[in-house]
Amino acid sequence: MDELKQIKKSSLLILLLQFTGAAIGQRxxxxxxxxxxxxxxxxxxxxxxxxxxxxxxxxxxxxxxxxxxxxxxxxxxxxxxxxxxxxxxxxxxxxxxxxxxxxxxxxxxxxxxxxxxxxxxxxxxxxxxxxxxxxxxxxxxxxxxxxxxxxxxxxxxxxxxxxxxxxxxxxxxxxxxxxxxxxxxxxxxxxxxxxxxxxxxxxxxxxxxxxxxxxxxxxxxxxxxxxxxxxxxxINNQVWWLYLVLALVLVALLITIVAFITWKKMKGTEARESDSDVRCDVEDDTVNYDNIRPPDGV
Missing domain, CATH: 2.60.40.10 (Immunoglobulins)
Structure with a gap:
């Protein structure tokens, strides 16, 4: 699901750059x-x-x-x-x-x-x-x-x-x-x-x-x-360079946002996996470890 979202964002970015280039070229x-x-x-x-x-x-x-x-x-x-x-x-x-x-x-x-x-x-x-x-x-x-x-x-x-x-x-x-x-x-x-x-x-x-x-x-x-x-x-050179700079800034911003969202999701996944490994028993005050493979020969 996350990969699909990233593909959609990349496709949207490519279309945006193509539209910007077409707008510049057709003036x-x-x-x-x-x-x-x-x-x-x-x-x-x-x-x-x-x-x-x-x-x-x-x-x-x-x-x-x-x-x-x-x-x-x-x-x-x-x-x-x-x-x-x-x-x-x-x-x-x-x-x-x-x-x-x-x-x-x-x-x-x-x-x-x-x-x-x-x-x-x-x-x-x-x-x-x-x-x-x-x-x-x-x-x-x-x-x-x-x-x-x-x-x-x-x-x-x-x-x-x-x-x-x-x-x-x-x-x-x-x-x-x-x-x-x-x-x-x-x-x-x-x-x-x-x-x-x-x-x-x-x-x-x-x-x-x-x-x-x-x-x-x-x-x-x-x-x-x-x-x-x-x-x-x-089209004039200064306007063309302005569009190019804006497009590059937008690319960098989108990459940063995607990287940040991916990092946050990875941290959240690690935290959930950590929580699933340790279970506290409040009644007898013991700690049980889940999802741990028993030693060989047991």
Missing amino acids: DLYLSVRVGDEATLPCNSVRHDQGECNGTTWLFSVSRSTVMLVKGGQISNHAHSDTLRLTDKCSVVVKKVTEEDVGSYTCRQYNKADQQQGRDSLVLLSVVTMTEHQVNDEVTLRCSVTTRVGCRHTVKWLLQGRDVDKDNKDIKTSASDCSASVTFPTSHYGSTQRSELFTCEVTADGHNVQTFRPQSSDGDDQAATTTTTNTSGH
Whole structure:
């Protein structure tokens, strides 16, 4: 009976870990890129037992329309072949992204019998647009995100990697759905300084954080570099490690509880066996020993 209980507990623990891993692996990926940049859409559900992605299909959905981009590892005629590329890991690369490319990209796996295998891998692609306007002696930098699935992004400006100081009266910030702006006197920061000191931080779904630099007016290509932090593909690294640590702690806790319960039961069994070996006779004040084998030859 005790062994059966331990087996049930172990099975429950395995199911819990599998559920945690599945929840982590199936998180949707929110990816933002600048207009004109290249976007790599990973397929987190890809099967590794296929050759040349012949079991991979990519679908693009916007509004109520769905277009097949890739089927059986081949780019479909419905897609613009000159703007798409398929990698050896079955990821789709979109070259020179425009607002027309914004939408949902679904990676789906099939076996040789054309039956779907596993769950879909979803990438939600959005584009970031950054503008600069000067009115009299003030410059306004604006950062906005274009998406097709409703605004699940928060946008804010950073100065030297930190939140813009609210006590600085010379710098004004404002934010709305999927956009933010920062305004300051032209005398404070030159064109090169703006691209080096200010960054636009875009957070999708509360965990995927990307930062973008404003374009320098003197044509500095370095200012247009996009850096991504705290992302993990279908899931981010910090969230993945948090789930892993919690799972390990839970495993250790359950093992400790099972060991403690087993130890308590063993101690109780030993105590009961000890009680059954000795019997006191209250009437004649003698002690009788039960369950003892008589000596040989008796």
